Amino acid sequence: MAKRRIGEPKVPVGPEYDFFVLMQRHVLHQGDKALTVLAAESGWSRQTWHKALRGPALPNRDLVKALVEHLYAQDEGHAVQARMVADALAAWTRAMESRTSRERGQRRGSESGTEQAPRPIHREPALYAASAAGLQGQVITRILREAHERVGRPSVRTIAQRMPEDVRLGRTTIHEVLTGRRVPSLSRTLDLLAALENRPVSAREMDEAMQRAIIEMAGTVNRSV
Structure with missing residues (x-):
């Protein structure tokens, strides 16, 4: 049976989208295992993996670090694993800053009445x-x-x-x-x-x-x- 694809990230194109694409790329490069297999190996549920790879909510920083460390745990030494973790956390930081800026803009627009009535x-x-x-x-x-x-x-x-x-x-x-x-x-x-x-x-x-x-x-x- 063909492996079911994760699907396109459920966020706007930009830093958040790039973060989820990077996380999916890590899975692809490390054997492209099914989420059920990753869940069985790691102890995190299939749903946790799916959300961390597609969104729309950003996973927390510690979970990102742990998931990427798991994906690269079998690599010899720690240099590759450390580099991949650093890349993922840098992408997560950019995504979080982008989301914060977007939500702040939406809140300001709401308060000014230009987008919708105050919540x-x-x-x-x-x-x-x-x-x-x-x-x-x-x-x-x-x-x-x-x-x-x-x-x-x-x-x-x-x-x-x-x-x-x-x-x-x-x-x-x-x-x-x-x-x-x-x-x-x-x-x-x-x-x-x-x-x-x-x-x-x-x-x-x-x-x-x-x-x-x-x-x-x-x-x-x-x-x-």
């Missing part, structure tokens, strides 16, 4: 899985963890008591958010940030915090590549 803040799903959050999830987790440290690590009981009556979250959920196991929506992030700071926090403040976190994360990636 409602309190109509998003309450929570979604961290594995599906992509870059936005990483940024939100970073912001909430840093805020928790900055204000002296209040208990989850205290944070829960500070939540608005109509959007209270359970202590277990708050604990999972602070430990990175779950990622809140943007509206719940705003509520949690206000509860941590024990003061009203505007959507503009949160947007600025997200932009700072993205820039800091990109700088960390560039220094480590």
